[in-house]
Amino acid sequence: MGAPLVQTKLHVPGGRAGAVPRPRLSDRLARGLTAKLTLVSAPAGFGKTTVLAQWLAESRQVPGGPAVAWVSLDEHDDEPGRFWSYVVAALAGISDAVHADSLPLLPGPSAASEAAMASLLNALGELPVDVVLVLDDYHAVTAHEIHDAVGYLLDHLPSQVHLVLSSRSDPPLPLSRLRARGDLVEVRSADLRFTRDEAAQYLTGSMGLDLAAAEVTLLAERTEGWAAALQLAGLSLRDRDDTSEAVAGFAGDDRFIVDFLAEEVLTRLPADVREFLLRTAVLRRLTGPLCDAVTGQTGGAARLIELERANMFLVPLDDRREWYRYHHLFGDVLRAHLSEQYPDEVAALHRRASDWWHGQGDAAQAVEHALAAADPERAAELMELAIPLMARDRREAELARWVGALPDDVVRTRPVLAVALAGALAQVSDFATVGQRLDDVERLLVDADGRWPTQPPDGLVVVDTDGFRALPAMVHLYRSALALSHGDPAGTLELARRALQLAPEGHHLLRAAARALAGLAAWGMGDLGAAHAAYTDSALDMRRAGHLADVLGLCITLGEVCQAEGRLTDEERTYRDALDLTATADGAPLRGSADMHVGLAGVLLERGDIAGAAAEMVTADALGEHKGLPQNPYRSRVLHAWLAEAAGDLDAALSLLDEAERVYTSDYAPDVRPVAAVRARLRLRRGELDHAEAWARERHLGPADDLSYLREYEHITLARLLLARHRAGEADPAAAGSPPLDAATRLLQRLAAAAESGGRGRPLIEILALLAQAHAARAERDTALSTLRRAVELAEPEGYVQVFTGQGPALASPLGALSRAEPGSGYLRRLATVSAPKQSGGPRIAAQTTANRPERPWGHALVEPLSDRELDVLRLLATDLVGPDIARELHISLNTMRTHSRNIFRKLQVTSRRAAVRRAVELDLLPRQRRT
Numbered sequence: 001m002g003a004p005l006v007q008t009k010l011h012v013p014g015g016r017a018g019a020v021p022r023p024r025l026s027d028r029l030a031r032g033l034t035a036k037l038t039l040v041s042a043p044a045g046f047g048k049t050t051v052l053a054q055w056l057a058e059s060r061q062v063p064g065g066p067a068v069a070w071v072s073l074d075e076h077d078d079e080p081g082r083f084w085s086y087v088v089a090a091l092a093g094i095s096d097a098v099h100a101d102s103l104p105l106l107p108g109p110s111a112a113s114e115a116a117m118a119s120l121l122n123a124l125g126e127l128p129v130d131v132v133l134v135l136d137d138y139h140a141v142t143a144h145e146i147h148d149a150v151g152y153l154l155d156h157l158p159s160q161v162h163l164v165l166s167s168r169s170d171p172p173l174p175l176s177r178l179r180a181r182g183d184l185v186e187v188r189s190a191d192l193r194f195t196r197d198e199a200a201q202y203l204t205g206s207m208g209l210d211l212a213a214a215e216v217t218l219l220a221e222r223t224e225g226w227a228a229a230l231q232l233a234g235l236s237l238r239d240r241d242d243t244s245e246a247v248a249g250f251a252g253d254d255r256f257i258v259d260f261l262a263e264e265v266l267t268r269l270p271a272d273v274r275e276f277l278l279r280t281a282v283l284r285r286l287t288g289p290l291c292d293a294v295t296g297q298t299g300g301a302a303r304l305i306e307l308e309r310a311n312m313f314l315v316p317l318d319d320r321r322e323w324y325r326y327h328h329l330f331g332d333v334l335r336a337h338l339s340e341q342y343p344d345e346v347a348a349l350h351r352r353a354s355d356w357w358h359g360q361g362d363a364a365q366a367v368e369h370a371l372a373a374a375d376p377e378r379a380a381e382l383m384e385l386a387i388p389l390m391a392r393d394r395r396e397a398e399l400a401r402w403v404g405a406l407p408d409d410v411v412r413t414r415p416v417l418a419v420a421l422a423g424a425l426a427q428v429s430d431f432a433t434v435g436q437r438l439d440d441v442e443r444l445l446v447d448a449d450g451r452w453p454t455q456p457p458d459g460l461v462v463v464d465t466d467g468f469r470a471l472p473a474m475v476h477l478y479r480s481a482l483a484l485s486h487g488d489p490a491g492t493l494e495l496a497r498r499a500l501q502l503a504p505e506g507h508h509l510l511r512a513a514a515r516a517l518a519g520l521a522a523w524g525m526g527d528l529g530a531a532h533a534a535y536t537d538s539a540l541d542m543r544r545a546g547h548l549a550d551v552l553g554l555c556i557t558l559g560e561v562c563q564a565e566g567r568l569t570d571e572e573r574t575y576r577d578a579l580d581l582t583a584t585a586d587g588a589p590l591r592g593s594a595d596m597h598v599g600l601a602g603v604l605l606e607r608g609d610i611a612g613a614a615a616e617m618v619t620a621d622a623l624g625e626h627k628g629l630p631q632n633p634y635r636s637r638v639l640h641a642w643l644a645e646a647a648g649d650l651d652a653a654l655s656l657l658d659e660a661e662r663v664y665t666s667d668y669a670p671d672v673r674p675v676a677a678v679r680a681r682l683r684l685r686r687g688e689l690d691h692a693e694a695w696a697r698e699r700h701l702g703p704a705d706d707l708s709y710l711r712e713y714e715h716i717t718l719a720r721l722l723l724a725r726h727r728a729g730e731a732d733p734a735a736a737g738s739p740p741l742d743a744a745t746r747l748l749q750r751l752a753a754a755a756e757s758g759g760r761g762r763p764l765i766e767i768l769a770l771l772a773q774a775h776a777a778r779a780e781r782d783t784a785l786s787t788l789r790r791a792v793e794l795a796e797p798e799g800y801v802q803v804f805t806g807q808g809p810a811l812a813s814p815l816g817a818l819s820r821a822e823p824g825s826g827y828l829r830r831l832a833t834v835s836a837p838k839q840s841g842g843p844r845i846a847a848q849t850t851a852n853r854p855e856r857p858w859g860h861a862l863v864e865p866l867s868d869r870e871l872d873v874l875r876l877l878a879t880d881l882v883g884p885d886i887a888r889e890l891h892i893s894l895n896t897m898r899t900h901s902r903n904i905f906r907k908l909q910v911t912s913r914r915a916a917v918r919r920a921v922e923l924d925l926l927p928r929q930r931r932t
């Protein structure tokens with residue numbers, strides 16, 4: 001959960017009194033509905049926001065006009081998490097297809113990743129109407145992560161969604177490419193300048209000035225049609241008898257014109273109005289009570305309404321006339337005059353604003369004004385008080401940015417704040433200065449005997465006393481994280497244990513974090529039992545702290561550990577218990593729920609229940625990636641790839657793995673199954689040995705390598721490659737002694753010993769199955785069968801199927817021989833059946849998952865036929881229509897259409913729309929000419 005969103009920033013600004021209709025601009029903007037991007041680019045004061053608001057107001061009058069999502073940006077939004085939070089919140093106001101928590105928006109470089117964009121794009125693709133997304137004042141954005149993500153969004157924008165950017169400068173986006181493709185509509189300074197007729201209508205009509213045609217022309221020329229300058233000119237000329245002389249006196253460039261006109265306007269205002277404008281200029285957003293707090297007066301709300309009616313450059317930010325902002329240019333001028341006339345008051349005004357925001361519970365605004373007041377001590381105090389809330393809301397990146405704005409001597413005297421900064425840097429994987437910062441704190445506090453003080457020493461400032469008591473544990477916790485980042489699992493484990501010993505009683509979050517780090521270290525060292533125990537205890541602490549979403553994150557690791565140990569039943573129970581936990585929260589799925597369904601899909605796939613696994617993935621996808629943790633985009637794509645591979649669609653599987661690699665985000669967890677190794681296995685399945693060999697060279701893998709748990713999956717993949725090399729070069733029985741086969745056999749024997757000693761049941765089953773193939777290739781039939789029998793004995797209690805069927809046809813004959821030798825084994829009979837080559841051209845579908853379930857016939861005939869309505873949906877799935885179009889065509893809701901689609905996928909035993917159409921053609925449910 002990030003910082004609270006300011007809802008007024010999501011409102012389209014209200015129409016300005018006396019605005020001049022400008023149909024030429026409205027027509028130009030309307031053409032943007034046929035392009036991906038409309039760019040309104042001009043310097044300050046050219047009326048960009050006014051023109052957009054006017055056009056959108058006109059568009060809403062037209063039946064069937066586009067829906068509008070608006071975000072008014074400022075410098076505080078130059079951070080990926082905050083930026084995309086506003087964008088998603090704006091879109092959520094249009095359709096339920098986009099949820100307010102649609103993105104995994106944790107702070108850090110991964111908040112606006114391609115995975116997050118994929119989640120958003122999928123939701124946008126389901127919108128049933130044309131949508132205009134306006135990002136006003138986009139020049140406030142400088143973060144390259146945001147620009148990159150917006151560029152990605154543009155590249156994949158659905159046809160019914162149109163992006164409009166208003167900016168003082170051209171953004172770093174692929175404008176040339178968009179322009180060449182006809183996907184860019186531009187509104188520039190030359191377009192926004194008032195024509196002579198528009199200037200005349202504004203000055204003599206809206207402003208009510210009695211000007212001659214020549215005077216209007218002169219003003220239009222001198223101001224070059226600049227909207228702000230014209231408005232200021234109109235205000236300065238009101239009540240002037242010598243308008244001709246005043247108009248003739250305008251000269252100079254825009255900057256001097258603005259200075260001159262601002263002076264003219266301000267000096268002609270009543271003193272109380274002028275003082276109100278100057279003193280409230282320190283505020284980026286204005287509301288009555290805040291203005292009262294800053295000015296020390298009353299009646300701020302009424303004053304704002306008066307200023308709006310007087311057209312005093314005030315922009316309403318909501319429909320209730322509670323929140324406003326000054327026109328940016330006018331605000332800049334006001335602040336310049338404030339600094340010139342009352343330089344000694346600026347800091348006091350900011351302090352009052354800071355105090356007001358602090359009272360409202362908005363730490364971000366309170367800190368920003370304290371910093372603007374040049375009061376680092378007050379800013380530091382506010383930061384320290386906000387640390388617990390920011391830790392809960394995962395706002396470490398914001399904390400790091402805040403403290404970076406403070407002088408070093410202020411941070412050094414505040415140990416709680418200094419350690420919080422170190423922790424924030426560790427959380428965003430910026431470890432460069434973490435160790436030094438922790439050293440500085442320890443030098444201040446720890447005596448020669450290594451003892452920490454129970455009270456803050458003289459000269460140090462502590463606001464959060466609970467945070468001070470937790471400092472020894474926090475320092476060891478962050479040193480543990482630092483050791484983990486340096487690849488020192490033993491040091492990580494020792495420091496995490498020390499942090500646990502030092503943690504204050506009842507500090508559940510700290511204890512949970514320490515136990516999780518200890519678990520990660522044990523996992524990386526291959527001590528799965530210790531990892532499982534540590535993560536189980538960490539999950540209990542997280543539950544005590546009420547952080548249920550973090551419990552789900554821990555359950556992912558618990559499931560992974562169970563998987564490695566070969567305990568499928570315990571893995572499944574872990575995910576289902578976690579889902580039960582989410583059901584007891586508030587009825588809404590927690591973030592991480594999607595991950596649990598992906599985990600369950602993996603369990604079902606291991607047991608050969610492809611249809612069940614596909615159904616779980618349908619549920620996970622329906623929840624959306626915003627209900628997944630940061631690794632979910634990667635994990636879900638890998639699972640989809642395995643499903644596609646099981647269905648025989650190797651091209652789709654390879655494409656999904658490429659996507660998975662693009663969206664992968666690193667975290668503290670060891671990458672025990674790198675996607676590059678998964679892809680190498682798929683390449684082997686496709687017979688592409690060259691690609692797999694290139695992967696092995698890149699990873700510097702060899703059969704004589706020292707073995708470790710972290711590279712176990714890669715070395716098993718290397719063994720598969722060696723066996724494939726042997727088969728590719730096998731011409732006669734003498735090839736049984738080929739170098740690749742010998743190397744594979746020795747490597748697999750060493751891997752089997754390592755996996756068995758480490759208690760890693762799932763890898764051991766796979767290794768033994770591969771070793772059986774190696775013995776068979778060496779014509780060692782009895783050894784091959786005995787090795788395979790042992791693998792089967794280990795696999796049967798948990799119902800493993802895919803570990804055998806996923807090895808291709810090489811195991812079909814040995815499994816058949818074992819089944820004939822033990823005719824009473826239903827499990828062996830099922831393995832032999834699903835491994836045997838199929839005569840039909842359809843995808844191979846595995847049997848039910850456990851030995852005590854009834855056998856189910858598979859083939860071309862559907863076990864459960866499609867209903868008439870499902871057949872209607874299926875026929876439209878074979879067209880180019882998207883989901884909302886299909887729903888409209890059949891006069892059903894989008895949710896009903898999705899339910900029918902899930903049922904179709906389940907009955908056809910497929911995992912994608914393309915596969916459903918192809919399968920339907922094979923079953924003669926669709927005509928051949930509609931095959932995709």
